[in-house]
Amino acid sequence: MTAPRNTRSTRNIWRPLFLVYFVCSVGVLSVIADDSPGATSVARWKDDRTAAFMLMFDDSCPSHWQVAIPELAKRDMIATFYLNPGKAEFTKFRGGWETNYWKQGMVYADHTMTHKGVHNMDEAEHEIGDCAAIIRKIIPNSDAKLLSYGQPGVGPNDWKITKDELAGLLKKHNLITRGEISGHMAVYHLKTAADMLALADKAIANKTAEFIVIHGVERIVPDWHYQDFWALKQNIFFPLLDGLKERRDRGALWITDHISAHQYQTERDGADVRVIAADDRGIKLELKSKADPQLYDLPLTLITKVPTGWKQCEVTQGTNKTTVAVAAGSIHFDAIPNRDPIVISPQQ
Numbered sequence: 001m002t003a004p005r006n007t008r009s010t011r012n013i014w015r016p017l018f019l020v021y022f023v024c025s026v027g028v029l030s031v032i033a034d035d036s037p038g039a040t041s042v043a044r045w046k047d048d049r050t051a052a053f054m055l056m057f058d059d060s061c062p063s064h065w066q067v068a069i070p071e072l073a074k075r076d077m078i079a080t081f082y083l084n085p086g087k088a089e090f091t092k093f094r095g096g097w098e099t100n101y102w103k104q105g106m107v108y109a110d111h112t113m114t115h116k117g118v119h120n121m122d123e124a125e126h127e128i129g130d131c132a133a134i135i136r137k138i139i140p141n142s143d144a145k146l147l148s149y150g151q152p153g154v155g156p157n158d159w160k161i162t163k164d165e166l167a168g169l170l171k172k173h174n175l176i177t178r179g180e181i182s183g184h185m186a187v188y189h190l191k192t193a194a195d196m197l198a199l200a201d202k203a204i205a206n207k208t209a210e211f212i213v214i215h216g217v218e219r220i221v222p223d224w225h226y227q228d229f230w231a232l233k234q235n236i237f238f239p240l241l242d243g244l245k246e247r248r249d250r251g252a253l254w255i256t257d258h259i260s261a262h263q264y265q266t267e268r269d270g271a272d273v274r275v276i277a278a279d280d281r282g283i284k285l286e287l288k289s290k291a292d293p294q295l296y297d298l299p300l301t302l303i304t305k306v307p308t309g310w311k312q313c314e315v316t317q318g319t320n321k322t323t324v325a326v327a328a329g330s331i332h333f334d335a336i337p338n339r340d341p342i343v344i345s346p347q348q
């Protein structure tokens with residue numbers, strides 16, 4: 001069909017017809033695409049888990065590495081540690097933080113150098129900026145990566161910069177604040193394992209992210225004759241970890257660190273998957289996200305319908321290659337936004 005193109009009047013006749021055609025065809029295409037090979041959605045959380053959950057440990061307490069980290073590692077779990085590199089609790093045991101715990105997957109975050117507060121911008125630059133620099137010196141290739149920031153609890157006379165000044169500093173140092181912790185602190189707000197697991201169940205019910213902030217953890221061995229600040233009893237802490245593990249093992253929780261959850265959510269919310277090609281021989285997808293690719297490079301979990309009869313697939317993105325099994329006509333796999341196209345092919 002050819003339509004005259006030159007006059008305004010004929011264009012005006014064709015425009016409504018074109019719009020009707022366009023709306024109809026998009027509607028039909030999306031209905032077909034939803035359950036046809038290549039149809040892809042971004043999982044709400046990593047590995048298509050229902051919710052995200054974060055354990056955060058504040059103040060560089062020795063009981064973190066004496067009790068918490070070994071217990072986390074036993075259950076194959078990680079947590080975020082808000083460090084104060086200028087405090088004696090850190091400097092006395094610097095070696096372990098520098099050489100050990102991050103290699104077990106523990107993630108370090110900025111809780112300011114000394115936890116004493118800031119009285120002007122020079123102090124703020126030192127307290128916040130230098131803490132970030134020390135962490136980035138420990139963690140390889142982290143110079144251009146995001147770090148989590150946890151505001152230290154200090155009196156009003158010891159925090160003398162404005163919200164805007166803080167926001168500027170966080171942006172300058174690629175720091176993401178974990179936000180308000182009211183209602184999230186173990187011992188203070190959350191007394192029992194049931195209180196804390198209720199927060200995890202709330203996250204699962206709402207498909208959101210939740211977190212708990214822990215200070216000390218009770219030491220039994222070694223006996224230091226005193227406990228760290230707000231030490232969480234082992235008979236609460238261990239059942240908490242076991243309850244989180246049970247929820248993770250049945251696929252309900254992604255137990256992760258603050259920055260990973262933040263990255264996933266930001267990339268996911270700005271994500272767009274385009275099907276470039278899809279037939280019985282293979283599927284080609286393009287994954288874009290509005291998030292800055294330099295800072296937001298965490299893989300997203302994609303769920304893609306594959307042709308009937310495919311049992312196992314090879315998924316390639318750039319130099320990354322994985323083999324995944326087909327379940328209920330779909331595959332789950334990880335892909336990084338704003339990188340090479342994703343190529344999926346059947347494997348015999």
Ligand SMILES: [Zn+2]
Pocket residue numbers: 058059111115152153
């Ligand atoms: Zn603190």
